[in-house]
Amino acid sequence: MEVEIPPQFKLDGHGYSNEELKEVAYSLIKEGEDFEKEIGDFLLDWLSPDSELTVRTSGSTGIPIGVALKKQHMVNSAKVTGEYFGLEPGDRVLLCLSTGYIAGKMMLVRAMVLGLEIDFVAPTSRPLDGVSGSYKFCAMVPLQLESSINKLNQIETVIVGGAPVSLQLRKLISSSATRIFETYGMTETITHVAVRPLNHTDPNSDHNAFEILPDISISQDDRKCLVINAPNISDEPVITNDIVELISEREFLWLGRYDNIINSGGIKLIPEHIERKLSTLIKSRFFVGALPDEKLGQKLVLVVEGENIEGLKELILKADLNKFELPKEIFYLPAFKNTTNGKIMREKSLAMIKT
Numbered sequence: 069m070e071v072e073i074p075p076q077f078k079l080d081g082h083g084y085s086n087e088e089l090k091e092v093a094y095s096l097i098k099e100g101e102d103f104e105k106e107i108g109d110f111l112l113d114w115l116s117p118d119s120e121l122t123v124r125t126s127g128s129t130g131i132p133i134g135v136a137l138k139k140q141h142m143v144n145s146a147k148v149t150g151e152y153f154g155l156e157p158g159d160r161v162l163l164c165l166s167t168g169y170i171a172g173k174m175m176l177v178r179a180m181v182l183g184l185e186i187d188f189v190a191p192t193s194r195p196l197d198g199v200s201g202s203y204k205f206c207a208m209v210p211l212q213l214e215s216s217i218n219k220l221n222q223i224e225t226v227i228v229g230g231a232p233v234s235l236q237l238r239k240l241i242s243s244s245a246t247r248i249f250e251t252y253g254m255t256e257t258i259t260h261v262a263v264r265p266l267n268h269t270d271p272n273s274d275h276n277a278f279e280i281l282p283d284i285s286i287s288q289d290d291r292k293c294l295v296i297n298a299p300n301i302s303d304e305p306v307i308t309n310d311i312v313e314l315i316s317e318r319e320f321l322w323l324g325r326y327d328n329i330i331n332s333g334g335i336k337l338i339p340e341h342i343e344r345k346l347s348t349l350i351k352s353r354f355f356v357g358a359l360p361d362e363k364l365g366q367k368l369v370l371v372v373e374g375e376n377i378e379g380l381k382e383l384i385l386k387a388d389l390n391k392f393e394l395p396k397e398i399f400y401l402p403a404f405k406n407t408t409n410g411k412i413m414r415e416k417s418l419a420m421i422k423t
Contacts, residue, residue: 069119069139076157076183106167123170125255135255144300145258146181157183159204164195170255209410220246227251231411235347252278258301277319333364335392342393357418370395
């Protein structure tokens, strides 16, 4: 399947035909930096006659794997995003994510399908440093968003995904004129299938709920995990490991990951639920996890990135935690193990404590 590039499409300010874009891709692979080589590789994959391409998962919840995706499904996803966020041919968008993963690839796909003018920068933690001009749309991870708050006026709409957005960050962006949305999705769903606004919302509304995009339906399995039925982007229902609460046919609350559940003395604990309660008290990056325990099987521990926080034990007692949710121990690590897109690798970080 070869997709014809619309005439409005531009890459870093230049318009190209399909054949010319292939030459640009070869040049990026041969002469570019590592992130530019990834862009070149994907452009060649997209411009090939193959109807499918393979995308690797982030590896934040396990070993990265390759997932085969149909190009037509990616086109369908791009069109839904364009319609939902009002993207029009000729709009300027910014790519600041790695195109080694689905979120970065889909920024390029949206541009090539919708006829957008896309600029790209290195996928660093401070993507807007040195960037001038204004943009209609951009996708970021939370770390990038936090470091870009003072320059967000350059972008009309930002979507943020890859990791949960902390309450502290939500407070920092609450008064931003930029429209900012948190997304829910994964490689298998070709990025986001649901969104929720992070600012400019009715304070009386349930702003924690994700709303699914058009032509998608949701349900739960017997684990209370989300099941996504989206025939335009996946031939089969996508069974996730995300524990959710269904609010309506089109809305759900994300509670945490099934594979992160801690069984401590027969009590099942959801780490993400506890982390939300602690997020207003701890400014450093942190997570809660489990270590082996002879009596409990697993004991709940708090792991903080950086230096010791004075009085943290007493501070935790002020959080709305029940007796089972109180960490048994607190550990500090100089730096967490992270995926390339900024997600904390919980198991690998915990392993640093065990050794």
